[in-house]
């Protein structure tokens with residue numbers, strides 16, 4: 001059978017023909033990954049390219065072999081396609097007179113780029129949460145390995161709930177925040193789950209805690225407690241531990257799928273006790289931030305750099321303002337020495353002016369739209385099915 005390249009959004013206009021690519025479809029194995037959808041995606045995902053490829057292949061390759069029902073395998077395929085689209089068509093929006101990037105992220109837990117954004121946001125919230133606490137302790141609770149992930153994660157949270165009800169625990173711990181870390185031993189094909197806690201409380205003897213943990217789990221007694229007074233060390237520990245989970249590099253495809261299914265929609269970081277109610281691990285809305293306004297697409301701005309000095313200036317200033325812009329426009333990160341913050345308002349006005357079409361442009365766009373509508377009408381059968389990009 002001849003493989004066909006398809007794109008999940010085939011009617012999109014591509015600015016970057018050199019990077020345009022698709023997913024290889026193969027009826028036997030589902031979708032397989034083939035590069036990036038746009039040059040923006042390539043740049044934004046650059047740090048995670050191997051991991052991203054691994055995950056998209058694993059999710060896209062879900063077949064009926066593992067006894068998935070139709071709904072589950074379709075769900076995994078959809079997630080692969082959404083991850084493939086992640087950051088492909090970023091736009092520029094404005095908030096309070098400052099330009100901000102809107103990356104159009106997929107926000108899937110399995111997407112390494114989105115996970116790293118989320119980990120950063122979560123780490124900042126946890127730091128704000130633990131800052132006022134006087135005496136912080138880190139506790140790790142471990143369960144024995146298990147071949148099945150979902151029941152193990154459920155058991156872990158149940159055991160921890162029981163531990164919190166015990167008098168010994170209540171006597172030493174007032175509350176705090178905890179995160180779930182999942183690791184995998186590919187040799188024995190088993191999962192390993194830890195709970196990492198940052199707690200507010202008094203000295204807790206390790207042996208006492210170990211006995212309590214054994215009493216609630218029935219088979220696990222490995223615990224670790226340490227007191228850390230240094231705020232710098234605390235910050236490092238927190239950012240490490242929120243980004244640890246789901247290190248899929250050495251996992252098999254079926255393990256990646258099992259993780260994707262078991263952890264879907266599950267919050268990895270929770271608060272309890274006196275910190276309860278503070279939300280630290282939010283997926284974020286799929287919708288664009290309502291406090292911002294669309295200005296121009298990155299593709300549109302980039303295509304004007306050469307012949308419009310205003311576009312060149314906007315890009316130049318943005319790349320000095322925040323690292324993410326320099327990544328998007330593929331420039332070395334050299335933070336601006338001039339009072340760049342004050343200049344951003346002017347840059348924003350310039351971008352808005354740039355995005356506003358001139359009379360001549362409006363006329364051309366109107367004409368193009370009419371032609372497009374005509375073409376759509378004559379191609380109706382194409383757009384309803386999956387339209388091949390290449391044969």
Ligand SMILES: [Zn+2]
Pocket residue numbers: 083086087105106107108111112113114
């Ligand atoms: Zn993503």
